[in-house]
Amino acid sequence: MRALATIDRAALAHNLERVRALAPDRAVYAAVKADGYGHGATTVANALAAADGFAVSSLDEAMQLRWSGITQPIMTLSQPLDVDACALAAAHDVRPVVFDRTHLTALADYVGPVLSVWIKLDSGMHRLGFAPGEAAAVAAHLRALRHVRCVGWLTHLGCADDPSNPMTERQLAAFAHGTAELDGQRSIANSAGVLAWPAAHADVVRPGIMLYGSSPMVDATAADHDLRPAMHLTAPIISRRRVVAGEPIGYGATWRAPEDMDVGVIGIGYGDGYPRHAPSGTPVLVRGLRAALVGRVSMDMITVDLRAVPEAGVGERVTLWGPGLPADEVAAAAGTIAYELFCRLTARVSVEIV
Numbered sequence: 001m002r003a004l005a006t007i008d009r010a011a012l013a014h015n016l017e018r019v020r021a022l023a024p025d026r027a028v029y030a031a032v033k034a035d036g037y038g039h040g041a042t043t044v045a046n047a048l049a050a051a052d053g054f055a056v057s058s059l060d061e062a063m064q065l066r067w068s069g070i071t072q073p074i075m076t077l078s079q080p081l082d083v084d085a086c087a088l089a090a091a092h093d094v095r096p097v098v099f100d101r102t103h104l105t106a107l108a109d110y111v112g113p114v115l116s117v118w119i120k121l122d123s124g125m126h127r128l129g130f131a132p133g134e135a136a137a138v139a140a141h142l143r144a145l146r147h148v149r150c151v152g153w154l155t156h157l158g159c160a161d162d163p164s165n166p167m168t169e170r171q172l173a174a175f176a177h178g179t180a181e182l183d184g185q186r187s188i189a190n191s192a193g194v195l196a197w198p199a200a201h202a203d204v205v206r207p208g209i210m211l212y213g214s215s216p217m218v219d220a221t222a223a224d225h226d227l228r229p230a231m232h233l234t235a236p237i238i239s240r241r242r243v244v245a246g247e248p249i250g251y252g253a254t255w256r257a258p259e260d261m262d263v264g265v266i267g268i269g270y271g272d273g274y275p276r277h278a279p280s281g282t283p284v285l286v287r288g289l290r291a292a293l294v295g296r297v298s299m300d301m302i303t304v305d306l307r308a309v310p311e312a313g314v315g316e317r318v319t320l321w322g323p324g325l326p327a328d329e330v331a332a333a334a335g336t337i338a339y340e341l342f343c344r345l346t347a348r349v350s351v352e353i354v
């Protein structure tokens with residue numbers, strides 16, 4: 001087998017417990033959009049059976065969960081709403097987030113079983129949602145509709161990953177002000193909100209990345225928060241070679257051996273979702289020891305400096321990220337975030353669920 005992502009259900013359940021410990025007595029809607037951040041939405045939702053609900057991007061993602069037997073409430077965070085979408089959502093108790101004027105028109109035209117919705121306010125991130133000052137008018141519009149029920153109010157934090165950034169306080173104040181006189185539940189916190197902003201816990205938290213065992217914070221690692229990696233990505237050494245001092249490795253000859261040395265060729269590349277822009281020096285774990293990527297990432301292969309692990313041989317599996325090598329560290333080396341590493345794994349990667 002070449003690249004293999006092993007998904008650890010116990011790690012997912014443990015990370016949910018961490019959310020519960022940090023935000024006791026709050027409902028937890030686990031973010032499982034983008035196929036459970038690349039871990040498999042159904043696998044994750046089943047491992048997180050104790051979650052109170054799920055948050056996905058679209059109705060398609062919600063329906064995938066319903067078809068696999070998930071019964072908890074599901075909210076769709078970025079689904080465009082027309083009358084047909086309203087009918088499908090209502091039929092399957094999927095709760096769309098209303099964030100655009102066009103949704104108000106669709107909801108007014110919708111006739112059918114009562115559709116529960118969340119309303120999103122833009123408290124300062126300026127991506128989605130109504131201005132806090134419009135909240136009362138939107139609530140009044142929905143109250144007049146017989147087939148629509150507003151469950152609650154939602155906003156999203158843009159800078160909660162940085163505890164020193166004053167924007168979060170401003171967002172919390174804007175949201176509190178906009179919803180002060182209105183009925184319904186409140187939901188604000190993503191993982192960073194859960195980890196660093198107790199004032200954002202409100203009624204429903206919506207963690208994603210921390211459930212997968214990564215840290216969104218600029219100042220704390222996943223281990224600092226006792227989060228466990230839910231994915232272990234491995235691939236085999238497919239060849240071990242001796243490279244003479246001064247000789248280049250890989251496309252573009254971007255790296256040259258500083259001495260006569262052994263390198264391992266690993267059976268994973270950007271065709272599997274390993275980041276092509278990962279530079280020489282990006283860590284890989286071989287026999288539990290740190291080794292460095294050398295040369296460019298190819299479609300099917302990477303090369304690794306084996307000087308620190310002389311015994312490692314063909315067929316042995318190395319860790320690209322997972323236990324002992326946080327995806328956050330690999331992501332930082334590659335100039336991205338663990339979210340993207342997880343989401344970009346391709347269908348070629350085999351999946352094992354433990």
Ligand SMILES: Cc1ncc(COP(=O)(O)O)c(C=O)c1O
Pocket residue numbers: 031055077156189190191192206207208209210216
């Ligand atoms: C609206 C909303 N809520 C919650 C989340 C979960 O965020 P995180 O994975 O940072 O916890 C996201 C993710 O992007 C989101 O867009």
